[in-house]
Amino acid sequence: MPLNIRRFEAGPDPFGRKWQVEFQWLQNGISIRHADTVDVKYRLSAEDEQRDIVVALPHAALVELSRKTGHPVTDPWCMRLAAAHLMRMIETAEDLEKTIVTPSLEDLESCQPEAAPAGR
Template sequence: MYEDFTIADHWTGEELHCVWKGTIVAIATRHADATDIRFAVNHKPVWIAMPNMAWVEMKRTTGHVITDYLAAQAAGRYLKSIIGSGYDNGREMYTMTVEEVLEHAQAVVKEVGHTSELPSLPVINDNVQPETLMGRLPADNVKIPVSATTPKHPSDNIPTAN
């Protein structure tokens, strides 16, 4: 979906590869009432700042919450939309409004059908899913015994170079 995608720049036609890199609560890092979602766009950092009030508004208006997975997907969808419409590609940070967060989050959920269908994060590599290395998280709502999914040691499932 939007954690790893390629899109052509609106003005130059250059292919831009966008990959989610992390989510940081900006209260601690830049004293902002926002959550920053970091992407690498052709290996250059681009931050999408999402106001924390959007989490409150989503819960208030829909009764649902914005999960970490959903926030990353909504920010990625927003990034893809601004690149496609000719954003100012010299900037390193873009700030979404509360309305934009709600719009993109709801559009992502509509695309996948349910938040349980969102891709896992982090993107370790295309061949390794995080639940293989780290086990399932309680929020994954999967009725699989932890012992069935968790290796004896995390390094047991790391692919080795031949």
């Protein structure tokens, strides 16, 4: 997990490209899409390609993961989970063509070790 989760490099993707990733915003999905999620938006750029991706973290999955790990649901934790999921997306090119991606509880559980802050 990069130390700076607001701006980092991810990849390479299956095509050998490294992506520059920049955090744009985090907000409750109910306010913009009437969805029970925490939305984390990133701007990605590689070579001459640029795109925006929203990682929509389902509230129910966050609550369950919080219960299992004992980690409170906080903005920084959501940012780390979303960044870890996005890094895996880039490395595998899975769902990379989508504008909004909603990871499952299982996806978030697999990202949890990478998203854990130092000392946890």
